[in-house]
Amino acid sequence: MRGKILFYQSKYHWQSLSIFWLFFIQNDIIQVSKNNL
Numbered sequence: 001m002r003g004k005i006l007f008y009q010s011k012y013h014w015q016s017l018s019i020f021w022l023f024f025i026q027n028d029i030i031q032v033s034k035n036n037l
Helices: 002-036
Strands: none
Touching: none
16 A cells, blocks of 8 residues: 555656656757757
8 A cells, every 4th residue: 555655655756757848858859949949
């Protein structure tokens, strides 16, 4: 049971982390495209 909770926590952690990185990379691309214009 304890391992299951740990697994869910790590799964949620990586999900939120990947969402953060997607936003961060997207923001980076927007900055670059603005500079090109």
